[in-house]
Amino acid sequence: MLKIRLTRTGRKKRPSYRVVVAEARWARDGRRxxxxxxxxxxxxxxxxxxxxxxTEDWIRKGAQPTERVRKLLEIAKNTPQPPAAAAGxxx
Numbered sequence: 001m002l003k004i005r006l007t008r009t010g011r012k013k014r015p016s017y018r019v020v021v022a023e024a025r026w027a028r029d030g031r032r033x034x035x036x037x038x039x040x041x042x043x044x045x046x047x048x049x050x051x052x053x054x055t056e057d058w059i060r061k062g063a064q065p066t067e068r069v070r071k072l073l074e075i076a077k078n079t080p081q082p083p084a085a086a087a088g089x090x091x
Contacts, residue, residue, distance in 0.1 A: 002063035004055065006039065007032065016040045019050055019069060021058050034058070039072055050076035 001024045006017040008029060017039045020032040036058070037050035055073055059065060065073065 002033070002058070002061075004036065004058055004063050004065040004069050006066070006068060009038075014042065016042070019055070019072065021063055024064075037076070048072050048075050048079065052076050 002021055003024045004019065004021050005028075007020050007022075008015055008017055010016040018035055019037045019039060021034040021036065022030070022032045026032075034054070036055050037048070039049075040047040050072060052073065055065075055069075055076075
């Protein structure tokens with residue numbers, strides 16, 4: 001079974017996390033199929049960068065998000081995304 005879960009990065013006592021798709025039996029920080037975003041709980045407010053479209057696509061394919069990832073997905077959906085950079089110089 002595929003899970004969408006957090007994998008820990010960062011140093012001791014300074015955690016940050018990546019949101020990944022992995023087999024449920026694999027180790028928390030082991031192999032992963034895809035990386036969907038990251039989460040930094042130490043910033044004020046917490047930083048959540050998540051590819052919502054890709055995450056919802058994996059859920060449609062049958063991947064099960066953990067409870068924390070569900071909450072982060074709701075936060076990412078409600079957070080306005082910055083505008084995309086212009087492709088060329090403005091005249």
